[in-house]
Amino acid sequence: MKAKHTKYLPLLPVSCAYFILFLIGKNVAGMWQLMAMLAFYCALGQAFNIFIGMTGYVDFGYVAFLGVGTYGMALSVSRLAGFPNLGLGVVVIGLILSFVMAGALSVAVGAVALRLRGAYFAIATVGVNEGFRYLIEGARIWGGAEGIIFSGQLTETLGRDTASSLSTFWADVMVMIVAVIAAVITVGYMRGRVGYALTALREDEDAAKVMGINVTKYKIIAFITSASLAGLLGACAWALKVMYVFPPEAFQIQYTIEAIIIVVLGGAGTLLGPVVGGLIYGLSKYWLAVVMPGFQLLIFAPIVIFIVVAFPEGVVGWVKRRAKGTAIQSYLL
Amino acid sequence: MIGQQLAGNLVNGFVLGGVYGMATMGLSLIFGVLKIVNVGHGAFIMVGAFITLWMFSSLGMSPVFALPVALITGMALGFLIFSTVLRRLIKAPELASLLATFAIGMLLEEIAKNLFGTEFRGYNWETGKLVLPMTVLPMSKIYAFAGSVAITVLMYFWFKKTRAGTAVRSVVEDSDGAQVCGVNVSWVYALSFAIGIGLTVLSGVLLTMFIPVGINPYMGGSYTLKAFVVAVLGGLASPYGAFFAGLAFGLIENGSYTVFAALPGVEPFALTRFISFVMLLVILLIKPTGLLGAK
Numbered sequence: 001m002k003a004k005h006t007k008y009l010p011l012l013p014v015s016c017a018y019f020i021l022f023l024i025g026k027n028v029a030g031m032w033q034l035m036a037m038l039a040f041y042c043a044l045g046q047a048f049n050i051f052i053g054m055t056g057y058v059d060f061g062y063v064a065f066l067g068v069g070t071y072g073m074a075l076s077v078s079r080l081a082g083f084p085n086l087g088l089g090v091v092v093i094g095l096i097l098s099f100v101m102a103g104a105l106s107v108a109v110g111a112v113a114l115r116l117r118g119a120y121f122a123i124a125t126v127g128v129n130e131g132f133r134y135l136i137e138g139a140r141i142w143g144g145a146e147g148i149i150f151s152g153q154l155t156e157t158l159g160r161d162t163a164s165s166l167s168t169f170w171a172d173v174m175v176m177i178v179a180v181i182a183a184v185i186t187v188g189y190m191r192g193r194v195g196y197a198l199t200a201l202r203e204d205e206d207a208a209k210v211m212g213i214n215v216t217k218y219k220i221i222a223f224i225t226s227a228s229l230a231g232l233l234g235a236c237a238w239a240l241k242v243m244y245v246f247p248p249e250a251f252q253i254q255y256t257i258e259a260i261i262i263v264v265l266g267g268a269g270t271l272l273g274p275v276v277g278g279l280i281y282g283l284s285k286y287w288l289a290v291v292m293p294g295f296q297l298l299i300f301a302p303i304v305i306f307i308v309v310a311f312p313e314g315v316v317g318w319v320k321r322r323a324k325g326t327a328i329q330s331y332l333l
Numbered sequence: 334m335i336g337q338q339l340a341g342n343l344v345n346g347f348v349l350g351g352v353y354g355m356a357t358m359g360l361s362l363i364f365g366v367l368k369i370v371n372v373g374h375g376a377f378i379m380v381g382a383f384i385t386l387w388m389f390s391s392l393g394m395s396p397v398f399a400l401p402v403a404l405i406t407g408m409a410l411g412f413l414i415f416s417t418v419l420r421r422l423i424k425a426p427e428l429a430s431l432l433a434t435f436a437i438g439m440l441l442e443e444i445a446k447n448l449f450g451t452e453f454r455g456y457n458w459e460t461g462k463l464v465l466p467m468t469v470l471p472m473s474k475i476y477a478f479a480g481s482v483a484i485t486v487l488m489y490f491w492f493k494k495t496r497a498g499t500a501v502r503s504v505v506e507d508s509d510g511a512q513v514c515g516v517n518v519s520w521v522y523a524l525s526f527a528i529g530i531g532l533t534v535l536s537g538v539l540l541t542m543f544i545p546v547g548i549n550p551y552m553g554g555s556y557t558l559k560a561f562v563v564a565v566l567g568g569l570a571s572p573y574g575a576f577f578a579g580l581a582f583g584l585i586e587n588g589s590y591t592v593f594a595a596l597p598g599v600e601p602f603a604l605t606r607f608i609s610f611v612m613l614l615v616i617l618l619i620k621p622t623g624l625l626g627a628k
Contacts, residue, residue, distance in 0.1 A: 058431045060372065112614050118427035119370045120569075123561045124617050126372070130558055131610025138593075138603030145600065202426075253554070257439065264432060298447060301440035308433045309421050 007191050010271050010333035014183045017275045018042070018176045025172075034286060036172035040237045041282040043179035044255070045262035045274025047233060050186055051226035052260070053269035054195065055219055056202040057121050061109070061128025062259055065102040065227040067250035068132070069234025072098030074148040074245040081153035090157055091166065095174075095235055102231020103224055105132070110223045114216060117205065133251035147250075151243035171240035178232045185225060186271050190333060194218050202269075261300050264307055267314025271333040276315050335595055341468030342587040348470065348478045349543055350583020354576035355481035356536035356556065357563040358488060359529035365505045365570030366525035367423060369430045373438020374560050375553025377407065377530055381537020382548045383445060389456045396458060396473075399538045400480070407534025411527035419526060420519070438553065445550035455546035477542040484535070485576045492572070501525055505570060555606070559586075562613045585612070 018039060025035030048062055076094030080086055086093075113124040137145040155163045189195050197218040200208035208215050239245060258281065266277025281300075288296045307314065313321065320332045360374050371377075384406060385399040414437060422430045460472035492498040503511040504521045512518045540556070541548060559582065567578030589608050593601035 052428075056426055056428045058428055058435075060435070112618050116617055119364075119368070119431070120617060122370060122372065122427070122431050123565065124614060126561055127558050127610035127613050130555070131607050134603040134607040134610070138600045138605075138607050140598060140600065145603070257435075260432060260435070268428070295443075295447070297439060298443035301436045301443055304436040305418055305433055305440070308429050308436070309418055312425070312429060 006330055008184075008187055009330050011183060011187055013331055014272055014275055015180055017279075018179055022173070022176055032169070032172070036175065037286065038279055038282040039172060039176045039179060040233070041258065041262055042275045042278030043175050043182065043233055043237075044230075044259050045266060045278045046179050046182040046186065047226055047229035048259040049226075049263050049268065049270075049274045050182065050189065050229070051222045052263055053273070054189065054198045054202070054222050056268075057118065057219070058260070059125045059128075059223075059226075060122060060253075060256060061125040061132075062227075062230065063251060063253060063255040064109075064129040064132045065106060065230035066234035066238065066255060067129070067245075067247075068105050069098035069102045069231030070239045070245045070250045071136075071142055071148075071234075072101040072231060073235035073239035074150050075142065077157070077239075078148050078150040078153050081150075081157055087158065088162070090154075091240070094239070095232060098231040098235035098239075099228050100231075102234070103228040106224045106227030107220075110220050110227075114219045114223060129251050129253060129256065133247050136247050145247060147244060147246035149244040154243055167240050167243060171236050174236040174240075175233060178229060178236060182229050183271060185229075187333060189222070189225075190271065194221055198222060257297070261304055263314075264304055265314060267316035267318070267320070270314070270316040270320060273314055273316040280315070335591070337467050339588065339591045341465075342591045343584055344465060344468050344470070345474075346583040346585075346587030347580060348474050348583070349587070350580040351478045351481040351576070352536065352539045352543065352579070353559060353563055353583050354567075354579020355484055356533065356540060357560045357567070357575040357579055358485065358572040359531070359533035359536070360560050361564050361567065361570060361572045361575040362525055362532070363529035364564070365572065366501060366529075367419070367522055369419065369423070369434065370427075371438075371529070371533075372431055372435040372557065373441065373553075374533060375555070375557035376438035376441040377410070377533040377553070378537040378540060378556045379445060379548075379550060379553040380410070380441060381407070381534040382541045382544075382552065383449065383537075384534070385538045385541045386454060386456055386548050389458065396538055396541065397476075400535060403534045403538045404531045407531035408527040410534070411530030412523060414530070415523050415526040420522070423522065438557075442550045442553065449550065451550060453546050454548045455544065456541070457545070458542070471542075473542040477539040480539050481536075481576070484532070485573060488532075489573055497524065558613075559609060562609050562616075565613060565616050582609075582612075 021035045021039050025032040051057065051059060073091075073094035076097050077090050080090045080093065109125070109128050113121050116124055136142060142148060158166065197208070197213050197215070200211065200213055201215045201218065205215060234250070238250065262274055262277035262281045264277070265280055266273030266275065285296050288299065311318070316332065323329050323332060356378060359377070360371055363369055363371050381403045384403050385396050388394045388399045388402065389396060418433055418437065419430065422433055458473050460476065463470045463472055463475060492502060500511070500516045500521050501524070503514065503516055504518055504525075508518055511521070544552075563578045563582045564575055566582060567574030567576070586605055586609065590601050590605045593599055593604045
C-alpha cells in the first residue's frame with residue numbers, strides 16, 4: 001500500500017499541463033482560442049475516461065450528456081432572466097442545473113443500460129443521443145427544433161461587459177477547472193474502492209460478481225460521475241460560449257467520436273492519457289484544418305484502427321510500462 | 334380516412350420492413366459467429382447505396398446489376414477487413430472490437446465524403462406502379478421486397494443444407510467444440526464476416542428503392558440504429574430471426590408515424606425515431622436474447 005501523501009502525486013503533471021495551457025493563453029497574444037480548444041479536448045477526454053477507461057464499456061451516446069448540460073445553462077439563463085438581483089446567480093444556477101440534468105439523464109439511461117454487459121451495453125447507448133435529440137424535436141420540448149437563443153437575456157442580466165468576458169474568458173477557465181476536478185476524481189476513484197472494484201470488473205466481470213463485488217453499483221457510480229462532468233462541460237464550453245442551443249448541434253455525434261479518439265490515443269484508464277490524447281488530437285486537428293481542411297477524420301480513423309490493433313495501451317500506457325521502476329513512475333497513473 | 338392512411342402506411346411498412354430485415358442479417362450473422370458487434374454497420378449499407386447510384390447514373394445500368402457487384406464488393410471488403418484488423422481482435426476485450434468497427438465505419442464514410450461530397454443524391458428508376466385500394470406502390474419497392482425474401486430464403490437453405498452452413502452453425506453453437514470436431518474455425522470466422530458484410534452492402538442496393546433522394550456518406554447512421562433495434566428484436570445472433578423482426582419493425586415504425594401524425598403539437602417524423610430508441614431499450618431490458626425465435 002502506498003503512503004497517503006504519494007496518492008495524489010500523479011495529479012501534479014496533469015494540473016501543470018492545464019496551468020501551462022492557461023499561462024500560454026493568457027500571456028501570448030492570440031493564443032487564447034487555441035489553448036481553450038486544447039483544454040476542452042483534454043477535459044472531454046478526462047471526463048469520458050472516468051467511465052470508458054475504468055470500466056472498459058463503450059458509451060456511444062456520450063455527447064447526449066454534453067447536450068443536456070448545454071440545455072441546463074440555456075434554460076437557467078433564458079427562464080430566470082426576468083428575476084431581479086440574480087446577476088451571476090443565473091450562471092451558478094445554470095451550472096448546477098446542467099450538472100443535475102446530465103446526472104439525471106445518466107441515472108435514467110444507466111438504470112436500463114448498465115444492467116447489460118459489454119456489447120449489449122454499447123448497442124443500447126448507440127440510440128441515446130439520437131433518441132434524446134428526437135424527443136426534444138418531436139415533442140417540441142424546450143423550444144423543439146428551433147432551440148433556445150439566450151444571448152439577449154444573458155447580456156440583459158449581466159450587462160454587456162460581464163457577459164462578453166464570461167463567454168470569451170471565464171467559460172474557458174471553467175472548462176479547465178472542470179478538467180482538473182475530473183482529474184482529481186479520477187485519482188480518487190483509481191486509488192480507492194471504486195477503482196479496485198472496476199479493475200476487477202474489467203478483468204473478469206463474473207469473477208468479480210462471485211467475489212461479492214456489487215459491480216452494477218460501481219459501474220453506475222462511474223457512469224453518473226462521467227456524465228455529470230460532461231453536463232458541466234456542455235454548460236461552460238458550449239452554452240456560455242455561443243449563447244444559444246440548437247438540437248442538431250448539441251447532440252452532434254462528432255463529439256463522442258472525438259472523445260473516443262482522445263481517450264484511445266492517450267491511453268484508456270490512465271490519468272494522464274486524456275491530457276496527452278487531447279493535446280495530440282487538438283493540435284493535429286488544428287494543424288490539419290489549416291493544411292488540409294476536411295480530412296481530419298479521414299486521417300484519424302485509420303490511426304484509431306491502428307492503435308486498437310497494434311498499440312491498445314495508448315501513448316501513456318506505453319510510457320507507463322517503460323517507466324516501471326523509475327522515479328517517473330510515481331507521477332504516472 | 335385515418336383508417337385508410339394507416340392501412341396504406343402499414344403496407345409500406347411491411348414492404349420496407351422486409352428490406353430492414355435483410356439489411357440486419359449481416360449484423361446478426363457477424364455477431365452470432367464472431368461475437369463482434371459491427372458498430373459501423375450503416376456505413377456498409379451506404380457503400381451499397383453508392384454502388385447502385387454510381388452504376389445507375391454513370392453506367393446507365395439498372396439496380397438489378399448492382400446486386401452481384403455489391404455482394405462481391407462487400408465480400409471482398411469483408412475479407413480485407415477481417416484479415417487486416419478483426420482477425421487480431423477476436424479474443425481481445427470488447428472495447429477493442431467495438432472501437433475498431435466504429436473506426437472502420439468512420440473511415441468508409443470519410444472516403445465516401447471525399448469522393449462524392451456530402452450533398453444528398455438519388456436516382457429515378459422507372460418501373461411502373463402497383464395500385465392497391467389503400468395506397469400506390471412503385472414496382473421498384475415490390476422488387477426490393479421480393480429480393481429480400483429471396484435472399485433470406487437462400488441464406489436459410491445455405492445455413493441448413495450445405496456443409497459450409499453447417500460448419501457456421503456449429504461455430505455459433507460452440508466454437509471450441511467445433512474446433513475439436515475438425516471444423517476450421519478461423520476459416521468460418523473469415524467466411525461469416527465476409528458474407529455478413531456482403532449481405533449488408535447488398536441490402537444497401539435494395540434500400541435505395543425507398544429513398545429517392547437520400548444517398549449521402551452519412552446516411553448509414555440511422556440504419557445502424559434501426560438495425561440494432563431489429564437485430565435485438567430478432568435475437569441478436571439469429572439471421573433469419575432478423576428478417577421477421579425487420580417486418581415487425583417496419584410495421585411498428587410506419588404505424589406509429591400515422592398515429593403521431595394525427596396528434597396535435599408533435600413532430601411525427603422525429604418522434605418515430607425516438608420510438609425506435611425506446612423500443613431498443615425496452616427489448617434489451619425485458620428480454621436481451623430477443624423476442625422472436627430465441628430460447
